[in-house]
Amino acid sequence: xxxxxxxxxxxxxxxxxxxxxxxxxxxxxxxxxxxxxxxxxxxxxxxxxxxxxxxxxxxxxxxxxxxxxxxxxxxxxxxxxxxxxxxxxxxxxxxxxxxxxxxxxxxxxxxxxx
Amino acid sequence: xxxxxxxxxxxxxxxxxxxxxxxxxxxxxxxxxxxxxxxxxxxxxxxxxxxxxxxxxxxxxxxxxxxxxxxxxxxxxxxxxxxxxxxxxxxxxxxxxxxxxxxxxxxxxxxxxx
Numbered sequence: 373x374x375x376x377x378x379x380x381x382x383x384x385x386x387x388x389x390x391x392x393x394x395x396x397x398x399x400x401x402x403x404x405x406x407x408x409x410x411x412x413x414x415x416x417x418x419x420x421x422x423x424x425x426x427x428x429x430x431x432x433x434x435x436x437x438x439x440x441x442x443x444x445x446x447x448x449x450x451x452x453x454x455x456x457x458x459x460x461x462x463x464x465x466x467x468x469x470x471x472x473x474x475x476x477x478x479x480x481x482x483x484x485x486x
Numbered sequence: 487x488x489x490x491x492x493x494x495x496x497x498x499x500x501x502x503x504x505x506x507x508x509x510x511x512x513x514x515x516x517x518x519x520x521x522x523x524x525x526x527x528x529x530x531x532x533x534x535x536x537x538x539x540x541x542x543x544x545x546x547x548x549x550x551x552x553x554x555x556x557x558x559x560x561x562x563x564x565x566x567x568x569x570x571x572x573x574x575x576x577x578x579x580x581x582x583x584x585x586x587x588x589x590x591x592x593x594x595x596x597x598x599x600x
C-alpha cells in the first residue's frame with residue numbers, strides 16, 4: 373500500500389476485555405515498530421520486529437501486552453484484560469530495513485477503555 | 487537513557503512569518519539521528535526533516551530547516567513563510583545509531599494566525 377495502515381482507527385472497549393490492534397506496514401518494509409502515545413505526550417516505544425522476529429520488547433509495560441508478526445508483514449498488538457490506564461493512541465511505524473532509521477507512521481488506533 | 491526536551495509547549499506565528507521551535511537532547515553517544523515530526527489535527531504523524539549527527543551541514547526541506555548545534559545538543563526547527571497548513575503539534579525525536587527506537591519530546595503546539 374501507499375502508507376502504513378492501522379485498524380481499527382477507533383476502539384472503545386470495557387475494562388477487562390481483550391483488544392487486538394492491527395498494523396499493515398508499507399509494502400517491502402521489513403522493520404515494524406509499535407508506539408503508544410498518551411494525550412499531551414510524544415509517542416513511547418513499545419516493541420520492534422525485524423521480519424517476523426520480535427527483536428526488542430523492552431517497552432511493553434507489562435505481560436498483558438503482546439505483539440506478533442507471524443509472516444513478517446501484518447502485525448497485531450494485543451492487550452489482554454484492558455484497564456482504563458491503557459487508553460491512548462497506539463501507533464505503528466515501519467522502515468525499509470533494520471538500521472534504516474527513518475520510520476514512517478500510520479494514522480494510529482485510538483483506544484478508549486471504559 | 488537519552489532524553490529529548492521541548493521547552494515550548496505552545497508557539498504562535500503570523501502567516502508568512504518565520505518561527506523557530508526548540509529542541510534539546512541529552513546523549514553521550516556520537517552516532518545518532520534527529521528528526522522533526524508533524525502531527526496535524528488529523529493526528530497523522532508526518533516526517534518533516536531528518537539530520538545525521540555526523541553531518542555538519544544543516545538539513546533543509548523546502549520551507550523547513552534545522553539549526554543543529556552538536557556541542558550544545560540543540561536541534562531547532564525553523565519554518566519560513568509559515569502557512570495555515572503548518573498548524574500542528576511538532577515533535578522532536580532522537581535515534582541512537584544501532585538502536586531501532588525513537589525517543590520523542592513532549593511536543594510543541596504551533597498555531598498559525600491569518
